[in-house]
Amino acid sequence: MFDNYLIRKDSLENVEENGKITGFKFAVRIADYRGCFLSLHNGYYITVDGTEYPRELQRFEINGKAPRTFEELKTATLEHWNYDDEAYVYVKKDGGLAPGLHKVGLQQSILSQYGYAKHDEEWVKNPPVPGSGDGAGKTFVVCYYDLELQK
Amino acid sequence: MAIKRGVSLYSYQQSQFFKKMDWKDQVREVREGLGADGVEIIDEATIRDYPFPSDQFVYEWHNYLARYRCKAITMDVYLDTMQWRDHVMNHEEAAERLKFDIMIAAKLGFRNVRCLCAVPIDVIEMALPTAEKYDVRIGKEIHAPFPIKRYPEGVTREGMGGFPINDRMCEEIMALADKYHTKYVGLVPDFGIFQHSASQPRIDWQKRHCKYPEAIDFIVQNKLNYSVPEMIRLLQEKYPDEEWHARGWTGIQVEGLMQHESSAQPEDLREIVPYIVSMHGKFYQMTEIPGEPGHYEDKAIDYANPIRVLNQEGFEGYIDSEYEGQRDQQDRGIEFLSDEVEEVRRHHEMLQRLFDTMK
Numbered sequence: 289m290f291d292n293y294l295i296r297k298d299s300l301e302n303v304e305e306n307g308k309i310t311g312f313k314f315a316v317r318i319a320d321y322r323g324c325f326l327s328l329h330n331g332y333y334i335t336v337d338g339t340e341y342p343r344e345l346q347r348f349e350i351n352g353k354a355p356r357t358f359e360e361l362k363t364a365t366l367e368h369w370n371y372d373d374e375a376y377v378y379v380k381k382d383g384g385l386a387p388g389l390h391k392v393g394l395q396q397s398i399l400s401q402y403g404y405a406k407h408d409e410e411w412v413k414n415p416p417v418p419g420s421g422d423g424a425g426k427t428f429v430v431c432y433y434d435l436e437l438q439k
Numbered sequence: 440m441a442i443k444r445g446v447s448l449y450s451y452q453q454s455q456f457f458k459k460m461d462w463k464d465q466v467r468e469v470r471e472g473l474g475a476d477g478v479e480i481i482d483e484a485t486i487r488d489y490p491f492p493s494d495q496f497v498y499e500w501h502n503y504l505a506r507y508r509c510k511a512i513t514m515d516v517y518l519d520t521m522q523w524r525d526h527v528m529n530h531e532e533a534a535e536r537l538k539f540d541i542m543i544a545a546k547l548g549f550r551n552v553r554c555l556c557a558v559p560i561d562v563i564e565m566a567l568p569t570a571e572k573y574d575v576r577i578g579k580e581i582h583a584p585f586p587i588k589r590y591p592e593g594v595t596r597e598g599m600g601g602f603p604i605n606d607r608m609c610e611e612i613m614a615l616a617d618k619y620h621t622k623y624v625g626l627v628p629d630f631g632i633f634q635h636s637a638s639q640p641r642i643d644w645q646k647r648h649c650k651y652p653e654a655i656d657f658i659v660q661n662k663l664n665y666s667v668p669e670m671i672r673l674l675q676e677k678y679p680d681e682e683w684h685a686r687g688w689t690g691i692q693v694e695g696l697m698q699h700e701s702s703a704q705p706e707d708l709r710e711i712v713p714y715i716v717s718m719h720g721k722f723y724q725m726t727e728i729p730g731e732p733g734h735y736e737d738k739a740i741d742y743a744n745p746i747r748v749l750n751q752e753g754f755e756g757y758i759d760s761e762y763e764g765q766r767d768q769q770d771r772g773i774e775f776l777s778d779e780v781e782e783v784r785r786h787h788e789m790l791q792r793l794f795d796t797m798k
Contacts, residue, residue, distance in 0.1 A: 291770035322483035403557025405600035
C-alpha cells in the first residue's frame with residue numbers, strides 16, 4: 289500500500305545543528321489507511337545505499353513539536369499521528385549524506401493492532417526490530433526510493 | 440422499504456492520501472455522485488485529532504451531512520492493545536476505549552460503531568450500558584476469514600493475531616443481545632466473507648513483484664490441484680533460489696492466491712439478519728459484465744446470492760461500499776493509480792441493480 293509514495297521524493301535533506309551537519313531527514317506518510325497513537329510508533333527499518341540506520345539513530349517530527357526519539361514517543365499515548373499528515377524522520381549521521389542520488393529503503397514498524405494477539409506480552413518487553421515486517425501496516429515489503437539530496 | 444446504499448469513506452483513502460478529496464468532498468460524492476445517503480467512516484482516518492475532535496470539526500461534520508442530506512451510519516473503531524506500551528491493555532481498559540469511541544460516535548451523530556472480530560465478548564458486555572445510554576449500537580464485524588456458522592466438530596483455523604478463529608463469535612453476540620433483550624449489540628457482516636477467489640489486482644501485484652511471474656499464474660491455475668503445503672513444496676523445488684520474491688514464499692501469500700472457498704455461505708445470513716446493524720460492501724475491482732454494457736461485477740466476491748437472501752429476509756439496513764483494490768496498484772506511477780470514485784460508482788450500479796432484481 290502506497291509503496292511508491294511513503295517518502296516524498298523531494299524531501300531528502302541534510303540536517304544542520306549548531307553549525308554542524310549531524311545527519312539527514314526525509315518526509316514520510318503512514319503506510320496504512322488510518323492514523324495511529326504515537327506511542328505505537330516503533331521506528332523504521334532504514335537503509336541508505338545499503339547501509340542500515342537502526343531505530344536508535346532515528347527521531348520523528350510530527351504535530352509541530354521538536355523531533356523525538358522513539359523511546360520518547362512511547363509515552364505519547366494519547367497523541368495522534370493524523371492519517372493526512374506528513375512527518376519527518378531524522379537520522380543521525382555525522383557529516384550527513386553526499387550530494388547526489390541515494391537509494392533509500394524503508395519499512396515502518398507501527399504496533400497498531402486489530403485486537404489481542406499472541407505476541408502482546410512479548411512486545412511489551414521486547415518490541416520487534418523494524419524491518420521484520422511486524423508493524424509494517426499494509427505495506428509488507430521494504431520499499432526503495434531513489435532520492436536526490438536537496439541541500 | 441428496501442436495502443439502502445451507503446459508502447465507507449475508507450473507499451476514498453487514496454484520494455485522501457494524495458489530498459485530491461477531503462472528507463467534505465467525499466460526503467458530497469456520496470450524495471451527488473451516487474444518489475446515496477449513508478456515510479461510514481474509519482475514526483482514525485476521518486476525525487481530525489482523534490480521539491479529541493475539536494468543536495469546529497463536530498460542527499462542520501453535522502453541517503456537511505445536513506447540506507448533502509446524508510446520514511452518519513457506522514463509525515469503525517479499533518482496539519490497539521499496545522497503546523500504553525508498558526503493559527498489555529486489559530479488558531477493562533479495552534472497554535473504556537470502546538465506551539469513549541461510542542461517545543465520539545454519538546457526538547458525530549452515528550447510529551452504530553463497528554468493533555473488530557477480535558474484541559472479547561466481555562469487553563462488549565461492559566460497554567453495552569454506554570451504548571444504550573448514548574443510543575449507539577455496537578456491531579461486531581464478521582470479517583473474512585471468520586465464518587457466520589460454527590465449524591464442524593473438530594475443525595479449527597487460525598486467524599489474525601495468531602489465535603484460533605473463534606467460530607462461535609456470531610453465536611456469542613446473538614446470545615448477548617438475547618440475554619439483555621437489547622438491540623444495542625449486533626453484527627456487521629462484511630461481503631469479504633463471500634469472497635471466493637483472489638482478486639485480479641492482488642494477482643497482478645504479486646506478478647509485478649515476483650522474479651518469475653509465471654509462478655503466480657501456476658499457483659492460481661492449479662489452486663484446486665494441490666494443498667497449500669504441497670504447493671509451497673512444489674514451488675521451492677521448481678524455484679530453489681531464495682531471493683526470487685520480495686517477501687519470500689510465506690504461506691499467507693500462497694494461501695491467498697489459492698483461495699477457492701468463501702468463509703461463509705449466503706444462506707448462513709438468514710439466521711443473523713435480525714441482528715445485523717449494517718454491512719460492509721468490500722470489493723476490489725468492478726469490471727463490466729460481458730454482454731451487459733453499463734453493468735458491473737466484482738469477479739472475486741459473490742454479491743448476487745447474499746443480496747437475494749437479504750431481500751428475502753426483509754433486511755432494510757445499509758450496505759456501505761468498502762473499496763480496497765486501490766491498495767494493490769500503488770507500487771507504480773501515478774498514471775496507474777485506480778480511480779476510486781469510478782470504482783464506487785460502478786459498485787453502486789451493481790448494488791442497486793441487485794437490490795431491485797434479486798428477490
